[in-house]
Amino acid sequence: QVQLVESGGGLVQAGNSLRLTCAASGRTISTRAMGWFRQAPGKDREFVATISWSGGSTYYADSVKGRFTISRDNGKQTVVLQMNSLKPEDTAVYYCAAALSAIAPVSPGSYGSWGQGTQVTVSS
Numbered sequence: 001q002v003q004l005v006e007s008g009g010g011l012v013q014a015g016n017s018l019r020l021t022c023a024a025s026g027r028t029i030s031t032r033a034m035g036w037f038r039q040a041p042g043k044d045r046e047f048v049a050t051i052s053w054s055g056g057s058t059y060y061a062d063s064v065k066g067r068f069t070i071s072r073d074n075g076k077q078t079v080v081l082q083m084n085s086l087k088p089e090d091t092a093v094y095y096c097a098a099a100l101s102a103i104a105p106v107s108p109g110s111y112g113s114w115g116q117g118t119q120v121t122v123s124s
Helices: none
Strands: 002-007 010-013 016-028 034-039 046-051 057-060 069-072 080-085 092-099 112-114 118-123
Touching: 002 046, 002 092, 016 034, 016 092, 016 118, 034 080, 046 069, 046 080, 057 069, 080 092
Parallel strands: 010 118
Antiparallel strands: 002 016, 016 080, 034 046, 034 092, 046 057, 069 080, 092 112, 092 118
């Protein structure tokens, strides 16, 4: 079993940046794709970004493409979501997840381990 802990959330003004970090412990995540999802109040959890096991392949939701960047360090067992040019509509709880395979899936059902989430609030 892998444990995931997110950090780096907070309150920022629109246009600013935040850097979310997901730290893994327990079983290694080096052979698994990793993803970030988010859930706003009253809405379903939605896909944000995913990265393959090697970091060689990434995929983003259209709503964050060009503003967010996902990266990983398998040696440190961490995954980072760099969020730039934040908008009020980015406000949500952000979750880190470990996929069930090495590919980079977008469906929440393809992920087997989840963190507890970190709150991101963007004020206008």
